[in-house]
Amino acid sequence: xxxxxxxxxxxxxxxxxxxxxxxxxxxxxxxxxxxxxxxxxxxxxxxxxxxxxxxxxxxxxxxxxxxxxxxxxxxxxxxxxxxxxxxxxxxxxxxxxxxxxxxxxxxxxxxxxxxxxxxxxxxxxxxxxxxxxxxxxxxxxxxxxxxxxxxxxxxxxxxxxxxxxxxxxxxxxxxxxxxxxxxxxxxxxxxxxxxxxxxxxxxxxxxxxxxxxxxxxxxxxxxxxxxxxxxxxxxxxxxxxxxxxxxxxxxxxxxxxxxxxxxxxxxxxxxxxxxxxxxxxxxxxxxxxxxxxxxxxxxxxxxxxxxxxxxxxxxxxxxxxxxxxxxx
Numbered sequence: 001x002x003x004x005x006x007x008x009x010x011x012x013x014x015x016x017x018x019x020x021x022x023x024x025x026x027x028x029x030x031x032x033x034x035x036x037x038x039x040x041x042x043x044x045x046x047x048x049x050x051x052x053x054x055x056x057x058x059x060x061x062x063x064x065x066x067x068x069x070x071x072x073x074x075x076x077x078x079x080x081x082x083x084x085x086x087x088x089x090x091x092x093x094x095x096x097x098x099x100x101x102x103x104x105x106x107x108x109x110x111x112x113x114x115x116x117x118x119x120x121x122x123x124x125x126x127x128x129x130x131x132x133x134x135x136x137x138x139x140x141x142x143x144x145x146x147x148x149x150x151x152x153x154x155x156x157x158x159x160x161x162x163x164x165x166x167x168x169x170x171x172x173x174x175x176x177x178x179x180x181x182x183x184x185x186x187x188x189x190x191x192x193x194x195x196x197x198x199x200x201x202x203x204x205x206x207x208x209x210x211x212x213x214x215x216x217x218x219x220x221x222x223x224x225x226x227x228x229x230x231x232x233x234x235x236x237x238x239x240x241x242x243x244x245x246x247x248x249x250x251x252x253x254x255x256x257x258x259x260x261x262x263x264x265x266x267x268x269x270x271x272x273x274x275x276x277x278x279x280x281x282x283x284x285x286x287x288x289x290x291x292x293x294x295x296x297x298x299x300x301x302x303x304x305x306x307x308x309x310x311x312x313x314x315x316x317x318x319x320x321x322x323x324x325x326x327x328x
Contacts, residue, residue: 003326004100005303007048009058014050016062016307027096029104030075033084035068037123038098038324040309041159042246047092048310054093063324064091065127066098067119075107083113085282087127088271099306101326111278114286124298124321125285128159131270132219133281133288135160135241136167138266139217142239146172149216149235153177154202154226156193157184159297160243162320164219165191166293167285173217178202178226184319191293202226209254210261217241224248231257231265239264246316297321302328 006019026032046052047062055062065087070078078084089109091097096104113122144151151168155161156177168175169192177193178201179185185196199222206229213235220227221244228251230240242265257263273281297320301309305324312318 002101003303004061005048005063005306007050007055007058007060007062009050014058016048016310018303021100023102026102026104029106030073031070031078031084031105031107031110032072033066033068033086033103033105034071035066035098035101035103035326036119037068038063038066038326039123039126039128040306040313040318040322040324041065041127042244042313044092044099045310045313048307049314051314056094061096061100062092063097063099064088064093065123066103067113067122068103071102073107078107078110083119084110085113085122086110087130087278088273090271099303099324099326108275111275111282114282116286120323121291121294123323124294125163125289126159126321127270128321129163129285129289130278130281131243131268132160132164132167133285134270134273134277135164135219135243135266135268136171136288137281137284138241138268139219139239142264142266143237144173144217144239150174150176150214152215152218152230153193154199154218154230155179155221155244155246156188156196157181157319158221158246158316159318159321160221161219162191162297163289163294165193166290166297167288168219169193170288170290170293180316181319187296187319190296199226202229205229206232206253208232209256213261219243222247224250225252227251228253231263234261234263237262237264239266241266241268243268298323300325300328
């Protein structure tokens with residue numbers, strides 16, 4: 001038997017509760033993992049609340065990422081005792097996920113836990129931090145260098161934004177953090193933000209296809225009008241890494257910034273990201289994300305706290321990273 005957060009659907013109403021389940025209910029896979037820590041991302045908030053149509057079959061165990069120790073393996077790359085991480089691959093949506101004490105998955109989806117990280121650290125990073133690292137790497141691959149100018153992070157107090165702010169600052173970039181929560185200013189400055197601005201600066205549609213050039217780079221987790229407005233303010237050949245849509249999925253703007261300023265809009269996908277790129281990103285996280293700043297982002301909870309926090313994350317009320325101790 002093992003404990004899990006189980007979602008059940010009765011007449012279209014999804015409920016979540018911690019249950020004791022038999023191991024025989026676990027899905028097919030070639031690696032069984034004793035999950036030590038998981039986390040809660042925006043997608044988990046949707047799944048736990050039965051939104052977005054992400055889950056097709058119930059009962060269901062959510063959790064898009066986890067870290068723990070291999071119990072049993074029929075995969076050539078792993079054996080019992082190995083410490084591993086899983087993010088993405090639609091685990092927690094199409095297949096039972098990591099908000100449980102045990103998980104069974106394909107070994108092809110796992111990444112070895114890098115030396116220097118604990119399983120708790122790995123889930124403090126989680127999909128959000130992994131995505132932030134992919135975004136930073138993409139911006140730098142497209143020419144962003146420290147000292148090149150201001151780098152904007154939107155939705156900065158959220159999971160992706162918090163880690164992105166810390167990484168960029170550690171690498172010597174001048175970070176401007178945008179947030180709709182004034183009470184997070186000191187928190188964001190501790191993570192390394194040089195300046196904190198209110199998200200209202202991007203609330204209104206741009207009146208012109210090009211505004212004054214300001215940003216050398218941007219990591220955007222908001223989308224919608226915020227992204228459209230930021231794109232009009234990018235410096236020549238600057239890049240925006242788009243990682244989320246908390247503010248909307250539509251992008252209504254002119255193509256002129258792309259044609260006259262040669263800017264780049266970079267899509268960041270952490271779900272189906274190739275294995276080699278995953279391993280590189282996790283290794284970079286060990287060197288590019290200061291662990292003391294990571295610890296400053298963390299709130300630790302148990303499985304029973306997940307339904308409450310899943311609602312809060314959809315309302316933009318969660319700051320930083322939530323680590324779920326599955327044995328708590």
